[in-house]
Each structure stands twice: as C-alpha cells, then as structure tokens.
Amino acid sequence: MKIWIEDIKNYEGQKITLKAWLYNKRSSGKLHFLQLRDGTAEIQAVVFKGNVSDEVFSLADKISQESTVEIVGTVKKHDRSKIGYEIDVEDLKVIFNSVDYPITPKEHGNHFLMEHRHLWLRSLRQKAILTVRHRIIKAIRDFFDNKNFHLVDAPIFTPNACEGTTNLFETTYFDDKAYLTQSGQLYMEAAAMALGKVYCFGPTFRAEKSKTRRHLTEFWMVEPEVAFFNLQDDMDLAEEMVEYIVQQVLEHNRPELELLERDISKLENVKRPFPRITYDEAIEILHKKGNDTPWGEDFGGDEETLISEEFDRPVMIHRYPRDVKAFYMKQDPQNPKLALCVDMIAPEGYGEIIGGGQREEDISKLLEKMDEQGLDKSVFEWYLDLRKYGSCEHAGFGLGIERTVSWLCGLHHVRETIPFPRLMDRIKP
RNA sequence: UCCUCGGUAGCUCAAUGGCAGAGCAAUCGGCUGUUAACCGAUAGGUUGUAGGUUCGAGUCCCACCCGAGGAGCCA
Structure with a gap:
C-alpha cells in the first residue's frame, strides 16, 4: 500500500x-x-x-x-x-536525478521566483499558501452548501461588458467578437430568479493596466445572488460568510499560518458583528484623518487603508454615490444620489475584498441609468427581461479569492496567492 | 499609460572614475545528531544592449530593452 x-x-x-x-x-x-x-x-x-x-x-x-x-x-x-x-x-x-535545481535554500528575488513559479510551488511557504487557499475555497463551498444555495456556473465568454467602465479582454468568436467575463453577476441574477439562492465560483478577467500588489488580470471570484434580499440581508450574508471563512482557516490551518508568520491574534478578532458605516461617515473619517477626498469620489487604496485602520475587523461601507457605481445598483429610495451598495474592506490595509449590493429591479430606472452610462441596450435585452417577467427585490456580492488569501496569509502581494498568476506583464509560466 | 528606483558570477548582493569581489549553489575534501548545519579548497565574469565623454567607465552622459515599487482603475 x-x-x-x-x-x-x-x-x-x-x-x-x-x-x-x-x-x-x-x-x-x-x-x-x-x-x-x-x-x-x-x-x-x-x-x-x-x-x-x-x-x-x-x-x-x-x-x-x-x-x-x-x-x-x-x-x-x-x-x-x-x-x-x-x-x-x-x-x-x-x-x-535532479541536476542544478535553480531554487536553492537561500534567498531569491521576486523576478527569479516568478520565472520559476512551476518549481517555486514546491517550497514549504508556497505549499502553505496554497493549503490556505484550498481551505478558503472549501469553506466558501461548505458555507453556501449548508444554506442550500445552488452552485450555478457562469459563462466565461460573454458578448457584453457588465460594467462599462473596465477594460475587457477581447477575443475572436468565429466571425464575431467575444469578451472574457469580468463578472458572473448578471447571469447569477437570472439564475436567482430560477433557483432563489445561487452562487457562482470561477475565474474572471480584467484587462486593466494595473500594476499594484492587489491586481491580477485573471482572478477568482465567488458571487452569490439571492432573490427577495435587500441590502441589509446582503450585508448579513457577507458578514456571516467572511466570519465563517476566517474561523475555518483558524481551525484547520494553524501550522500554515505559523509558517507564514501570520499574526493570528488579528484574525481571531474577525467575529460578527462587523462595523457598518455609510459612505458619508467614511468621508468624515477621512477628513478627520487629513485626507481630503471630496464627496462623490470613489475610494482608492490609500483611502481604504485609512478607513480600515479605525477598526479591528472588516468594515462594511454602504450607500456610495450612485454616480460612481455600476448601472445595476439600486437607487436609494431615501436619497436619490446614493446607491444601495456595499464594499467590505479587510483590516490591516488589505483593501476591498467584497463589492456588492441590492440590484435595481425597476426597469425604468435601469433604462435611465443605462442611457446615462451610454450602454448598448441591445446586448442587455435578456437582462431586461428579468425585470419584465416577475421582477423582484434581489441582492448579491462578489468576493475576490486572491485578496482574501492575501489577507488571511498576511502576504504583501496577490501574486503568491494563486498557483500561476496572470499579471499585466506576466503570462508565463 | 505616468512617476520613482534598479540591472555586476546560476542566485542574493558589494566595488571614491583607477587590479572584477563576498555569501549561497556547483565540484573536491573534513566532521556520529544536523535543523537555511559547520570547516577547508577549487571553479565560476563580453558588469542588460547600442552609442558617447575620458589617459582610463561597472561607476559619468544619451537612447533603447528588462525588472521592482507606487499612481490611476478595480475585486
């Protein structure tokens, strides 16, 4: 044996x-x-x-x-x-036999290790990271499975941009063009109307020329979507899921976290309830700390870090200005300038790990917003059907796996959180 | 795309404009308990590329290539 x-x-x-x-x-x-x-x-x-x-x-x-x-x-x-x-x-x-193995026990630079990623994976440190990644993914699947969600797979090839602002990878599709998906969300909205509680888990692609420690061009996202959920329900779900993921990792991956020299006490704090603040309150915090981001602007990495410093666990910021968010975000009935959306910012400066919110179920408001953003309605006809035939309140969010791994493992850069990272300037090995 | 820093041995890095160096890896030798073991020796170089300044350039100037940080954008 x-x-x-x-x-x-x-x-x-x-x-x-x-x-x-x-x-x-x-x-x-x-x-x-x-x-x-x-x-x-x-x-x-x-x-x-x-x-x-x-x-x-x-x-x-x-x-x-x-x-x-x-x-x-x-x-x-x-x-x-x-x-x-x-x-x-x-x-x-x-x-x-193995002759002249390139990765010796002494230190190496980033570039050299990335060139030898296929061998670097054998190191105990990389093994520990991939073990934690595995546990996070298993925790997510178990979490949704325990709540009777259906796993619904979203397509990778899409005919349209689901958010007009970001760059997509274009590819040929026989005599036509197609794009690599940047989110499965619109398809999950359709699936939620069929199955009630659904989520997808798969790779997503962004052709942004972002060269930062938080960006990959190919990254994995979990996107739940639930019929008859409002923003409040959505935040409850996000909070419960993140708590579950962290507690599962703490329960099963102590040796890995120790090898990675992660400060475990910081993770032990991650228990519900998480603080919830409005965008307005977030702006106040920033101004108090000397950051002069004007009302109406979205937050960058620096702003996220400043806000997260105020809390010892993830913080949820909700109700951003409607103008900085995607067309499908529901307008706040209390204040037409706001959207019923939420971002979850990880502590210790690890940045945004979740983005989501309640979706606009009113077809006229949806059409209005699409016009404002200059979107081509013909590719969204099927999506608009969801509002024509039994529309309902619904909400969901997307969690970035790599940023979550990076946070839980205490890694400086997301390139180590995925076996074979795809970055703006790297597609090998 | 923009800003900043960098490119020297297989790797990680030194070297006031004046002889090209160390540690690790490799090779050879030593050691009965090592924990990135240790000790001794050997070998290893077109200093990213192409120009220029200079008696003399790894070092200064110019262009390009490549890399690392960061910004914008975002998960």
Missing part, C-alpha cells in the same frame, strides 16, 4: 518504503540527514554509515536537491522533529 508522510504516525516501529523528493540535506561524517517531502508533509531520514552498505552511504552523500528517492527504513519517534517522527534508513534508491 502507498504510504504518505502525513500518515507516518500510523507506522511507528515499522519498516516502510517511502517515495519522496529531497528538498535539503545535511551531512556530518558518518551521518547524512535527508530532508524529504512528498507533498503531504515533510520528514527527516537519517542515513548512518553503520546501518547501510558503503554504496548506499556514498549514494546518500551525492543525492542532489529535488531528486526523487525511494527509501526503506524504520519509523521512529523523535522529539525534535516537527512531525514527531524520523526514519532510520536501511536502503536508498534514486528514482530520478
């Missing part, structure tokens, strides 16, 4: 065969300490000259970093080992 390192505790005292990669090695005369990993965990294998043949001992001396090996040895308890065990080697084979 195949034995994985993560299950090694079940084999104490037994002689086993293990296949793994050598990620580091230390030697001391008559001893070789082989640091092995198999993707599930890491363990040290000890080759003592007195326990093996001369051939095996000199082979152990020569194995190079990232070579694939097969060892036969006995599992022994060992207090100084992270996993609690090590292996006394009796036999050793090199299955595939």
